[in-house]
Amino acid sequence: MSDTPLIELRDITKSFGSVHALNGVDFQVLPGEVMALVGDNGAGKSTLIKCIAGTHTPDHGEILFEGREVNINGPKDAARLGIEVVYQDLALCDNLDVVQNMYLGREVARFQILNEAAMEHTTQETLKSLAVTTIRSVRQPVATLSGGQRQSVAVAKAVQWNSKLVILDEPTAALGVAQTEQVLALVRRLGEQGLSVVLVSHNLHDVFETADRITVLRLGRTVGVFERRETTQQAVVQAITAGVPTKVSGIPPSAEAQL
Amino acid sequence: MTTADVVGPDRALPPEEEQLPGGVAGLYHRAWLNLRTGNLGAIPIIVGEILVVIIFGLTATNFFTAVNFVNLITQTAGTAMLAYGVVFVLLLGEIDLSIGYLAGIGALIVAELQLPGSSWQMNGILAMLVAIAACALIGGVQGSIVAFIGVPSFVVTLGGFLIWQGVILNKLEQRGTIIIQDRWINYTDAYIFSHWLGWIIAAILTALYPISILYKLVVARGTQIAQQNWPLVALKAVGIGIAVFGTVAIANHGKIISTPEGLPLAGVIIILFFVLLTFLAKWTTFGRHVYAVGGNAEAARRAGINVSRIRVVVFMISGATAAMGGIIFAAQVNSVALTFPPGNLLLNAIAAAVIGGVSLFGGRGEVRGALLGAILIGTLQNGLNTLSVSNGWIYIITGLVLLGAVMLDTVAVRLQARSGR
Numbered sequence: 001m002s003d004t005p006l007i008e009l010r011d012i013t014k015s016f017g018s019v020h021a022l023n024g025v026d027f028q029v030l031p032g033e034v035m036a037l038v039g040d041n042g043a044g045k046s047t048l049i050k051c052i053a054g055t056h057t058p059d060h061g062e063i064l065f066e067g068r069e070v071n072i073n074g075p076k077d078a079a080r081l082g083i084e085v086v087y088q089d090l091a092l093c094d095n096l097d098v099v100q101n102m103y104l105g106r107e108v109a110r111f112q113i114l115n116e117a118a119m120e121h122t123t124q125e126t127l128k129s130l131a132v133t134t135i136r137s138v139r140q141p142v143a144t145l146s147g148g149q150r151q152s153v154a155v156a157k158a159v160q161w162n163s164k165l166v167i168l169d170e171p172t173a174a175l176g177v178a179q180t181e182q183v184l185a186l187v188r189r190l191g192e193q194g195l196s197v198v199l200v201s202h203n204l205h206d207v208f209e210t211a212d213r214i215t216v217l218r219l220g221r222t223v224g225v226f227e228r229r230e231t232t233q234q235a236v237v238q239a240i241t242a243g244v245p246t247k248v249s250g251i252p253p254s255a256e257a258q259l
Numbered sequence: 260m261t262t263a264d265v266v267g268p269d270r271a272l273p274p275e276e277e278q279l280p281g282g283v284a285g286l287y288h289r290a291w292l293n294l295r296t297g298n299l300g301a302i303p304i305i306v307g308e309i310l311v312v313i314i315f316g317l318t319a320t321n322f323f324t325a326v327n328f329v330n331l332i333t334q335t336a337g338t339a340m341l342a343y344g345v346v347f348v349l350l351l352g353e354i355d356l357s358i359g360y361l362a363g364i365g366a367l368i369v370a371e372l373q374l375p376g377s378s379w380q381m382n383g384i385l386a387m388l389v390a391i392a393a394c395a396l397i398g399g400v401q402g403s404i405v406a407f408i409g410v411p412s413f414v415v416t417l418g419g420f421l422i423w424q425g426v427i428l429n430k431l432e433q434r435g436t437i438i439i440q441d442r443w444i445n446y447t448d449a450y451i452f453s454h455w456l457g458w459i460i461a462a463i464l465t466a467l468y469p470i471s472i473l474y475k476l477v478v479a480r481g482t483q484i485a486q487q488n489w490p491l492v493a494l495k496a497v498g499i500g501i502a503v504f505g506t507v508a509i510a511n512h513g514k515i516i517s518t519p520e521g522l523p524l525a526g527v528i529i530i531l532f533f534v535l536l537t538f539l540a541k542w543t544t545f546g547r548h549v550y551a552v553g554g555n556a557e558a559a560r561r562a563g564i565n566v567s568r569i570r571v572v573v574f575m576i577s578g579a580t581a582a583m584g585g586i587i588f589a590a591q592v593n594s595v596a597l598t599f600p601p602g603n604l605l606l607n608a609i610a611a612a613v614i615g616g617v618s619l620f621g622g623r624g625e626v627r628g629a630l631l632g633a634i635l636i637g638t639l640q641n642g643l644n645t646l647s648v649s650n651g652w653i654y655i656i657t658g659l660v661l662l663g664a665v666m667l668d669t670v671a672v673r674l675q676a677r678s679g680r
């Protein structure tokens with residue numbers, strides 16, 4: 001993993017009035033890696049991914065995508081780069097079926113007339129490639145799906161667009177044990193298929209099951225980047241709560257930024 | 260650290276239901292599944308309509324005649340037209356209270372534009388197009404206030420309700436009534452096709468559904484998408500054929516004294532709009548986006564859909580269909596008078612859509628629901644009229660049917676929700 005990062009954020013700051021949500025954050029994701037982004041409530045995780053997704057523009061700092069400096073001024077810019085976000089509330093239309101949701105806003109159509117067959121076909125292919133097998137029919141309304149299935153649809157929707165970076169905001173927060181396992185397996189599969197994944201999570205169990213590396217945010221700053229194989233949950237918890245990593249392995253954040 | 264609510268393996272249904280069998284067995288299977296999960300589709304309303312026809316056929320002497328049947332079509336046409344617009348507005352989870360008086364504005368515009376001797380007199384067809392465009396524009400303005408300023412549609416269109424009522428009052432208070440002489444305008448109600456043309460139209464309309472299925476097959480060739488359920492397709496095709504040819508057969512059978520009746524243009528107009536608007540709702544990107552905005556506006560916005568544009572266009576459709584409906588109503592009496600809109604037009608149109616299964620909360624419903632609902636309400640009111648039931652009772656019975664339909668729908672939706680998750 002010595003190639004250039006897929007995405008690299010340098011010294012990002014973002015304030016909302018007097019609230020400094022991000023205070024010089026450095027963050028990077030390598031191609032094909034699952035990077036976990038952890039931190040306490042209010043640490044700035046959501047704000048950071050919104051900067052990547054184009055929902056927020058940073059006040060200061062730079063974003064490099066595949067080594068080139070980019071300006072992401074909206075979700076469309078992000079999508080053009082191959083960045084897709086699965087938000088916590090999933091943003092699915094319950095009244096529409098799986099196919100219709102997968103293609104929402106990007107329907108396959110000629111002269112405005114929908115090509116349902118093409119959309120249905122590709123949806124089935126995508127779900128198959130991600131080994132999402134529990135969905136009985138891609139023509140059933142999303143309202144009839146279980147939480148895990150809905151999450152799978154949301155992830156598949158993000159993956160469908162030749163995306164390079166998929167950001168998942170708390171994908172297992174609302175799920176039970178079995179469905180959590182199902183979604184975590186899906187996250188690992190994304191990494192295996194060469195996609196980069198940012199997994200935002202509170203849940204260190206999830207993080208240690210899936211991530212290659214872990215970035216810890218605290219009060220709007222990067223306080224540690226850990227190699228999952230070389231660290232422990234205690235070390236990460238320590239970084240989250242106290243901000244002082246006891247057992248730093250991998251590269252310290254300051255050096256990381258200068259890679 | 261995971262949440263404690265342990266959920267079983269992620270299987271919504273037992274394995275034997277994972278794959279619906281095809282063929283006739285599949286039809287039974289699907290019917291049973293739909294019944295159990297409350298997915299009743301158009302069945303309750305069709306059954307209701309058949310019941311109503313049987314009851315009036317047995318009790319009212321003048322109901323079961325070909326002439327009354329043709330009357331029923333022309334009486335229903337205007338309401339159905341407004342109800343089509345209501346479907347789109349309700350799909351967004353909005354409401355348009357202005358359509359009753361917008362229908363009046365549409366009628367007023369054609370009446371003014373066809374006025375013989377005036378400097379602006381124009382051909383009736385052109386006049387109708389102008390009226391429809393004008394009402395679409397008005398709808399667009401109302402929709403813009405909803406979409407861009409964020410005023411609830413209930414309030415905006417309540418304002419429209421008062422404003423357009425006021426305009427009609429101002430125009431007609433002194434003049435009383437404007438007579439419509441233009442034959443094209445009056446044709447929208449009274450034109451009767453020759454028997455042969457009626458049959459040809461029936462054949463074309465019957466062919467539309469099989470053609471749409473054929474189109475889907477052609478598009479789907481080479482892919483492994485879900486198969487059609489052929490018995491169901493056949494059942495629908497035969498049902499549509501019987502309804503269409505039956506309609507023409509009965510209409511052609513009628514005679515007023517010695518003038519033969521036939522298929523009225525009004526009936527063809529509502530079917531044309533039905534086909535057009537169903538196509539718009541179900542086959543186009545725009546229609547898909549209407550359902551999406553009604554289902555989850557935030558999700559639609561994040562998906563890059565221009566939610567405001569969808570809202571504005573939907574209110575334009577509502578204005579346009581209101582104008583067309585208003586023209587048909589005016590043609591019925593060859594005039595526009597202060598008493599316009601007739602009866603409870605606004606409420607009948609909304610009731611028709613709701614009886615037809617269109618949800619008030621957005622995202623659920625179909626154009627065909629408006630047509631079926633309007634036919635049911637029309638039949639009910641026509642039948643009660645032929646029985647010389649008082650207007651009071653007609654309102655009460657219409658209200659009860661509305662309540663019954665909505666209760667059935669609510670229970671069905673609850674069943675559906677329970678069958679999911």
Ligand SMILES: Nc1ncnc2c1ncn2[C@@H]1O[C@H](COP(=O)(O)OP(=O)(O)O)[C@@H](O)[C@H]1O
Pocket residue numbers: 016019020021039040041042043044045046047048
């Ligand atoms: N749109 C906003 N307006 C004002 N303050 C905000 C906004 N978004 C986030 N914040 C603040 O920024 C800080 C970081 O929030 P957030 O990124 O949501 O943290 P996390 O997702 O890690 O819990 C919090 O103090 C939060 O209150």
Ligand SMILES: [Mg+2]
Pocket residue numbers: 045046
């Ligand atoms: Mg957050």
